[in-house]
Amino acid sequence: MPPTLEEVAKLAGVSRSTVSRVINQQPNVRPEVRERVWEVIRQTGYQPHAAARSLATRRTRVIGLVIPQAVTTLFTDPYFPIFMRGVADACNAHNYHLMLSLFSHRRAQGAPTSQDALYQQILRSRYLDGVVVSSATLDDPVFHHLLEDGVPFVIAGRYPHERANYVDVDNVVGARMAVEHLLRLGHERIATITGPLNMFAAQDRLEGYRQALTARGIPIDEHLIVEGDFTEQGGQAAMKRLLPYRPTAVFAASDMMAIGALKALREDGLRVPEDIALVGFDDVPLASMVDPALTTVRQPIEQLGSMAVELLISLLENPQRETVHRVVLPTELVIRASCGVRVR
Amino acid sequence: MPPTLEEVAKLAGVSRSTVSRVINQQPNVRPEVRERVWEVIRQTGYQPHAAARSLATRRTRVIGLVIPQAVTTLFTDPYFPIFMRGVADACNAHNYHLMLSLFSHRRAQGAPTSQDALYQQILRSRYLDGVVVSSATLDDPVFHHLLEDGVPFVIAGRYPHERANYVDVDNVVGARMAVEHLLRLGHERIATITGPLNMFAAQDRLEGYRQALTARGIPIDEHLIVEGDFTEQGGQAAMKRLLPYRPTAVFAASDMMAIGALKALREDGLRVPEDIALVGFDDVPLASMVDPALTTVRQPIEQLGSMAVELLISLLENPQRETVHRVVLPTELVIRASCGVRVR
DNA sequence: CTGTTAGCGCATTCAA
DNA sequence: TTGAATGCGCTAACAG
Numbered sequence: 225m226p227p228t229l230e231e232v233a234k235l236a237g238v239s240r241s242t243v244s245r246v247i248n249q250q251p252n253v254r255p256e257v258r259e260r261v262w263e264v265i266r267q268t269g270y271q272p273h274a275a276a277r278s279l280a281t282r283r284t285r286v287i288g289l290v291i292p293q294a295v296t297t298l299f300t301d302p303y304f305p306i307f308m309r310g311v312a313d314a315c316n317a318h319n320y321h322l323m324l325s326l327f328s329h330r331r332a333q334g335a336p337t338s339q340d341a342l343y344q345q346i347l348r349s350r351y352l353d354g355v356v357v358s359s360a361t362l363d364d365p366v367f368h369h370l371l372e373d374g375v376p377f378v379i380a381g382r383y384p385h386e387r388a389n390y391v392d393v394d395n396v397v398g399a400r401m402a403v404e405h406l407l408r409l410g411h412e413r414i415a416t417i418t419g420p421l422n423m424f425a426a427q428d429r430l431e432g433y434r435q436a437l438t439a440r441g442i443p444i445d446e447h448l449i450v451e452g453d454f455t456e457q458g459g460q461a462a463m464k465r466l467l468p469y470r471p472t473a474v475f476a477a478s479d480m481m482a483i484g485a486l487k488a489l490r491e492d493g494l495r496v497p498e499d500i501a502l503v504g505f506d507d508v509p510l511a512s513m514v515d516p517a518l519t520t521v522r523q524p525i526e527q528l529g530s531m532a533v534e535l536l537i538s539l540l541e542n543p544q545r546e547t548v549h550r551v552v553l554p555t556e557l558v559i560r561a562s563c564g565v566r567v568r
Numbered sequence: 569m570p571p572t573l574e575e576v577a578k579l580a581g582v583s584r585s586t587v588s589r590v591i592n593q594q595p596n597v598r599p600e601v602r603e604r605v606w607e608v609i610r611q612t613g614y615q616p617h618a619a620a621r622s623l624a625t626r627r628t629r630v631i632g633l634v635i636p637q638a639v640t641t642l643f644t645d646p647y648f649p650i651f652m653r654g655v656a657d658a659c660n661a662h663n664y665h666l667m668l669s670l671f672s673h674r675r676a677q678g679a680p681t682s683q684d685a686l687y688q689q690i691l692r693s694r695y696l697d698g699v700v701v702s703s704a705t706l707d708d709p710v711f712h713h714l715l716e717d718g719v720p721f722v723i724a725g726r727y728p729h730e731r732a733n734y735v736d737v738d739n740v741v742g743a744r745m746a747v748e749h750l751l752r753l754g755h756e757r758i759a760t761i762t763g764p765l766n767m768f769a770a771q772d773r774l775e776g777y778r779q780a781l782t783a784r785g786i787p788i789d790e791h792l793i794v795e796g797d798f799t800e801q802g803g804q805a806a807m808k809r810l811l812p813y814r815p816t817a818v819f820a821a822s823d824m825m826a827i828g829a830l831k832a833l834r835e836d837g838l839r840v841p842e843d844i845a846l847v848g849f850d851d852v853p854l855a856s857m858v859d860p861a862l863t864t865v866r867q868p869i870e871q872l873g874s875m876a877v878e879l880l881i882s883l884l885e886n887p888q889r890e891t892v893h894r895v896v897l898p899t900e901l902v903i904r905a906s907c908g909v910r911v912r
Numbered sequence: 913c914t915g916t917t918a919g920c921g922c923a924t925t926c927a928a
Numbered sequence: 929t930t931g932a933a934t935g936c937g938c939t940a941a942c943a944g
Contacts, residue, residue: 226692228937239915244939252913271692275622276937279920284619286667286695300853305649312670316686321695323630324668326656342660348570348615351630351665456857487857509644513800513831572921583931588923596929620921623936 227268236264247272286321287536288352292339292360300455301480302508303525304359307380310529311356318537323352340365347373354540356380356532361422378536378549380528382424389539391531391551395425398521398555399432399475402503405519405557406473407440409564411501415448415471417462417481426454429477429505445469452481459484467492473501473563479511482518482562497564507558516561523555571612580608591616630665631880632696636683636708644799645824646852647869648703651724654873655700662881667696684709691717698884700724700876705766722880722893724872726768733883735875735895739769742865742899743776743819746847749863749901750817751784753908755845759792759815761806761825770798773821773849789813796825803828811836817845817907823855826862826906841908851902860905867899 233240238257245253246261278284289311315322325346327339343366346352354376360366370377371387379390406414416433419426434444447469452458459481476482482504489496496502496516504511507522535549559565577584582601589597590605622628633655659666669690671683687710690696698720704710714721715731723734750758760777763770778788791813796802803825820826826848833840840846840860848855851866879893903909
């Protein structure tokens with residue numbers, strides 16, 4: 225049996241309150257007493273009981289990372305682990321713990337509980353001080369529940385609700401930079417493979433594509449816009465549908481889709497970048513390792529995760545419910561071989 | 569303010585105990601009373617307070633997934649997300665929650681706390697009912713702490729401690745099958761790129777390699793054994809070191825290393841499988857997508873995660889501390905193009 | 913500066 | 929079958 229506050233107090237010859245003050249770094253404890261208490265804490269290996277503390281303080285120091293409908297994407301795309309590392313690092317740095325809520329597409333066999341019920345349970349049982357939501361679709365019910373239950377939350381990705389705090393990357397500008405680069409290289413028939421359009425990230429990248437072309441006075445050809453799903457297979461399939469329309473360049477809204485497109489082009493005997501230029505988005509590690517190396521838009525994925533957590537924590541620790549916080553991180557064009565520019 | 573047991577009891581016109589019995593599915597409540605209480609629970613949206621419940625029951629229904637020294641590997645290798653999906657699914661299925669403890673290699677800036685201190689804190693604060701440990705090295709201090717604190721735990725991967733429960737895949741047999749396959753194809757100068765040898769999985773795969781050769785009466789040539797680190801870059805570097813010794817076939821202990829090796833071979837102008845045969849391990853999604861498609865050893869990664877959780881839960885729910893549980897899942901040779909067999 | 917007191921919300925004896 | 933009483937381990941007023 226691990227020691228309790230009570231026991232530590234007895235051993236140190238003080239009251240529980242004093243020990244409590246010591247472990248909570250509160251003032252108003254005589255230095256020598258403080259030292260004596262620390263000594264006992266060290267010797268006994270005392271550690272406060274999390275549940276007891278939570279019950280008293282009404283805070284858990286646990287934040288949840290909610291990833292709704294864990295589509296296959298998440299597990300093929302390197303985005304996810306990198307993002308999570310950012311999240312985990314920030315939690316560690318601030319002494320918070322991380323609860324992971326992944327909801328698989330398929331209903332778990334043993335559980336009669338729906339994803340919706342699981343949300344409710346986790347959110348309302350007050351396991352969590354706050355929540356980071358990632359990769360949700362626009363209409364995900366989690367937002368409804370979060371708002372209704374008044375759970376503080378931060379979204380990784382834009383979300384246009386008046387009470388939604390979020391951290392996002394500048395998808396519009398990133399995509400525009402990519403397409404502008406292709407335009408500069410002389411391309412005019414530029415196609416795009418979008419992400420699933422029920423996600424804002426996908427919508428925003430498409431918007432960037434549109435803006436770049438429009439600014440150049442090039443009319444949008446809807447045949448050159450095909451919806452993908454952020455996966456490699458999706459990119460490959462989308463590219464096949466694009467081929468009949470003979471684009472000279474393609475902007476894929478994710479690196480994995482670009483890699484899929486690369487495959488489709490190869491199968492069709494087309495060379496990249498000689499016959500067709502290709503640009504991706506994300507700059508995942510794989511992007512620089514494929515042949516030809518992918519020109520792409522780098523987004524600070526890990527930082528996105530850290531920032532989301534840090535924003536959430538700042539919300540938790542100074543509750544200024546009035547203001548809504550939004551952060552947009554910049555993206556950066558990384559030029560490699562696949563767009564046809566000769567790199568040194 | 570969410571409702572408490574007390575309030576529900578009042579509304580239903582019964583005592584707290586009765587409501588408690590109802591939510592905990594206990595017998596000895598008159599059906600009509602039970603129904604009345606449920607009705608109030610539904611209407612109020614009552615949900616038990618996790619911390620209060622934990623304090624009383626001394627159980628949290630939270631299990632931890634501890635991944636020590638989150639080396640880069642974890643975030644490039646698709647192994648990790650797939651494993652985690654298995655873990656998360658099993659948790660959802662059994663109504664447990666998942667706490668993720670990732671410890672980054674680099675010390676988080678804000679935190680003066682060492683990884684060791686973080687372990688202590690998480691384990692001893694009784695946030696967790698039990699722990700699944702993955703990807704630990706042999707000498708990781710977490711094992712010491714777990715045993716000392718008496719926290720129930722299951723390791724994903726073999727661990728030869730008398731009190732250690734684990735779930736593993738049959739790395740030895742898997743590796744042996746891979747090498748035997750190469751032997752059958754007529755190869756005799758078979759090299760291997762191992763994983764980091766401070767992990768049992770790496771050791772075991774090397775052992776399988778040795779067994780296959782020895783059984784065939786082929787002496788082990790230490791020049792043909794090079795240590796990698798499970799990453800693509802590591803595989804590439806290892807392959808380069810191997811080239812002077814002119815193997816005719818290579819068994820890489822992970823697919824990512826095999827892909828790295830592929831790259832090194834290409835750079836050297838060698839064709840796979842014509843000039844040199846290549847076999848990997850894992851069967852990650854990427855394995856079937858590279859060119860040539862990788863012959864590899866499939867391990868049931870997702871199942872490994874689920875089984876680890878299920879074993880842990882069974883340990884938690886029927887505490888038979890005497891017995892130690894060990895599960896070894898089978899592996900399977902998947903023959904594709906990179907080994908030089910013509911596939912239909 | 914320190915101790916006493918009173919909950920936090922629930923499960924669980926024990927009586928009735 | 930039900931209710932009243934007790935305590936899980938801690939924090940936070942409030943006195944002193």
